[in-house]
Amino acid sequence: MKTLIDEETIKKRVTEIAKLISAEFNGQPLTVVGVLTGALIFVSDLVRHLNLPVRICFVRASSYRGETTVPGDLNIDSSMLPDIQGRNILLVDDILDSGHTLSKLTSYLKEKGCKNIRTAVLLRKIGRQEHPIEPDYCGFEIPDKFVVGYGLDYNDEYRNLPFIGDLS
Ligand code: IMP
Numbered sequence: 001m002k003t004l005i006d007e008e009t010i011k012k013r014v015t016e017i018a019k020l021i022s023a024e025f026n027g028q029p030l031t032v033v034g035v036l037t038g039a040l041i042f043v044s045d046l047v048r049h050l051n052l053p054v055r056i057c058f059v060r061a062s063s064y065r066g067e068t069t070v071p072g073d074l075n076i077d078s079s080m081l082p083d084i085q086g087r088n089i090l091l092v093d094d095i096l097d098s099g100h101t102l103s104k105l106t107s108y109l110k111e112k113g114c115k116n117i118r119t120a121v122l123l124r125k126i127g128r129q130e131h132p133i134e135p136d137y138c139g140f141e142i143p144d145k146f147v148v149g150y151g152l153d154y155n156d157e158y159r160n161l162p163f164i165g166d167l168s
């Protein structure tokens, strides 16, 4: 498999992003909401570099695209989500592709009464976006390739690779 982004490069960038987030929130408490399962590794590396009082939780979002159910619908499992009313939220996902997941989850968390919401993605695929959402923090912009590793999967495999590989 071809390496698209190596381990060292990811590490450096994640640390940089954590510094920017810490500066923005400047000591205010932050609730980090990771999107399972893909954001698991990114969240765990990112939070260790945040110089803030941090809470960590997760939501699961599964897209029905390409299946027989409602096209473009997103199933949100928020059973692991604590009360987020009045909280500063950082929504974290592995990759921004069509933007569907992030835009739906952002609206959902706003409805739940959070004070403020920011978004962070490790990767953003260029030329694929259908929803007008701008991530507040983005690790790397990548070409339209299918990538795995550092949380990203193909059929639930490859998530544990410490680098981003090009599977296409
Ligand atoms: P979106 O809702 O179209 O933005 O898709 C985001 C989700 O699609 C991510 O959370 C990933 O789970 C998945 N995804 C999109 N592109 C890739 C890829 O290249 N590799 C692995 N998963 C991907």
Ligand code: MG
Pocket: 035, 036, 037, 038, 039, 094
């Ligand atoms: Mg995902």
